[in-house]
Amino acid sequence: xxxxxxxxxxxxxxxxxxxxxxxxxxxxxxxxxxxxxxxxxxxxxxxxxxxxxxxxxxxxxxxxxxxxxxxxxxxxxxxxxxxxxxxxxxxxxxxxxxxxxxxxxxxxxxxxxxxxxxxxxxxxxxxxxxxxxxxxxxxxxxxxxxxxxxxxxxxxxxxxxxxxxxxxxxxxxxxxxxxxxxxxxxxxxxxxxxxxxxxxxxxxxxxxxxxxxxxxxxxxxxxxxxxxxxxxxxxxxxxxxxxxxxxxxxxxxxxxxxxxxxxxxxxxxxxxxxxxxxxxxxxxxxxxxxxxxxxxxxxxxxxxxxxxxxxxxxxxxxxxxxxxxxxxx
Numbered sequence: 001x002x003x004x005x006x007x008x009x010x011x012x013x014x015x016x017x018x019x020x021x022x023x024x025x026x027x028x029x030x031x032x033x034x035x036x037x038x039x040x041x042x043x044x045x046x047x048x049x050x051x052x053x054x055x056x057x058x059x060x061x062x063x064x065x066x067x068x069x070x071x072x073x074x075x076x077x078x079x080x081x082x083x084x085x086x087x088x089x090x091x092x093x094x095x096x097x098x099x100x101x102x103x104x105x106x107x108x109x110x111x112x113x114x115x116x117x118x119x120x121x122x123x124x125x126x127x128x129x130x131x132x133x134x135x136x137x138x139x140x141x142x143x144x145x146x147x148x149x150x151x152x153x154x155x156x157x158x159x160x161x162x163x164x165x166x167x168x169x170x171x172x173x174x175x176x177x178x179x180x181x182x183x184x185x186x187x188x189x190x191x192x193x194x195x196x197x198x199x200x201x202x203x204x205x206x207x208x209x210x211x212x213x214x215x216x217x218x219x220x221x222x223x224x225x226x227x228x229x230x231x232x233x234x235x236x237x238x239x240x241x242x243x244x245x246x247x248x249x250x251x252x253x254x255x256x257x258x259x260x261x262x263x264x265x266x267x268x269x270x271x272x273x274x275x276x277x278x279x280x281x282x283x284x285x286x287x288x289x290x291x292x293x294x295x296x297x298x299x300x301x302x303x304x305x306x307x308x309x310x311x312x313x314x315x316x317x318x319x320x321x322x323x324x325x326x327x328x329x
Contacts, residue, residue: 048192048195048196048228051063051141051196054138056197056200058138059196059197060193060196060197062138062141062142063189063192063193063196064189065142066142066145066146066149066189066192067185067188067189069142069145069146069149070146070149070153070185070188070189071181071182071185073146073149073150073153073154074153074156074157074181074184074185075178075181075182077150078150078153078154078157078181079157079174079177079178079181081157082157082158082160082161082173082177083170083173083174083177085161086161086164086166086170086173087170090166093158093161093162094162094250094253094254095250096158097158097159097162097246097250098246098247098250098251100154100155100158100159100243100246101242101243101244101245101246101247101250101294102243102247102297102301103151103155103243104155104239104240104242104243104246104294105239105240105243105244105247105294105295105297105298105301106243106297106298106301106302106305107239107298108236108237108239108240108243108294108295108298109240109294109295109297109298109299109301109302110298110302111232111236111239112236112240112295112298113299113302156180156184157177157180157181159246160176160177160180161173161177164176164177195224195227195228195231198220198224199220199221199224201217201220202216202217202218202219202220202221202224203217203221204217205217205218205220206218206221237291239294240291240294240295240298241287241290241291241294242290242294243294243297243298244289244290244291244292244293244294244295244297245286245287245290245294247293247294247297248260248263248290248293259293263285263286263289263290263293264286266285266289267281267282267283267285267286267289268282270282270284270285271285
C-alpha cells in the first residue's frame with residue numbers, strides 16, 4: 001500500500017511539473033505573439049486580396065492552401081533555422097531582428113508612399129492580378145501569398161525567439177516556437193477565412209432571412225469594404241510602429257541608447273502629465289515616436305532598396321534560386 005501511495009505521489013508531482021511547463025510555454029508563446037503583432041496584423045491584412053475575383057466556392061480552399069504553405073514556412077524551414085541560431089549564433093539574433101524591423105519600416109513606408117501617389121506597387125501585391133486564369137491563376141495567387149508570408153513568418157519567428165530566455169533548453173524553445181507557429185497560423189488564417197466569407201454570409205442573411213437578421217446581413221455587406229480599408233491602415237501603422245520600436249531597442253542594446261532614452265523620457269513626461277491614465281498615455285506616446293522614427297527610416301530605405309538592394313538580388317540571388325529549382329526539376 002505504501003508503494004502505491006508513493007507511486008501516486010510521484011505521478012502527482014510529475015503532473016504538477018508538466019502543468020507548470022505548459023503554463024510557461026503558453027505564457028511565453030502569448031508574449032511572443034504579442035511582440036510580433038505588427039507582422040501578424042499585416043499578414044491578416046494582405047492575405048484577403050489573394051482571393052479576390054474567384055468564385056465563392058474556391059475562396060476557402062485558397063485560404064487553406066496559403067495557410068498550409070505558411071505553416072510549412074514556419075515549421076519546416078524557419079523553426080529549425082531559429083533553433084540553430086539560438087544554439088550556434090545567438091549573437092546574430094539581435095542584428096537579424098533589426099534587419100526584420102528595417103524591413104517592416106520599409107514595407108510600411110512604401111505602402112504610405114503608394115497611398116499618397118508616389119512609388120510603385122509593392123512586391124506583395126504584384127500577384128494579385130496576374131495574366132492567367134483558372135487553375136494557373138489560383139496557383140499563382142497562392143505562390144505569391146506564400147512568398148510574402150515567408151518574409152512575415154521569418155520576422156514573427158525571430159521576434160518570438162528574442163522573447164525566450166537564453167537559459168531555456170532547446171526543447172523548450174522548440175515547443176514555444178511550435179505553439180507560436182501553429183497558434184498564429186490558425187489565428188491569422190481563421191480570421192482571414194471569416195473576412196473573405198463575411199460578404200457571402202451577409203448576402204445570404206439579407207436575401208434568405210427577414211426582419212432583424214436580414215438587416216444585420218445588409219449591415220455586414222455595407223461594413224466590410226470599410227472594414228477592409230481600416231484593417232489595411234491598422235496593418236500598415238502596426239508595421240511602422242513595431243519596426244521603429246525594434247530598431248530603437250536594438251540600437252540601445254548595441255550602445256546607442258540616445259534615441260530610445262529620449263522616447264522613453266517623453267513617454268514618462270506625458271504619463272506624469274495625465275495621472276488618470278499614465279499607462280495608456282505612456283504607451284501612446286511611445287508608439288507615436290516609434291512610428292515617426294519607423295516612417296522616416298522606411299522612407300530613407302525606399303530608394304536604397306529599389307536602386308541598390310533589389311538590383312543586387314535580381315543579379316545574384318534570384319538567378320541562383322532559378323538554377324537550384326532547375327536542378328531539382
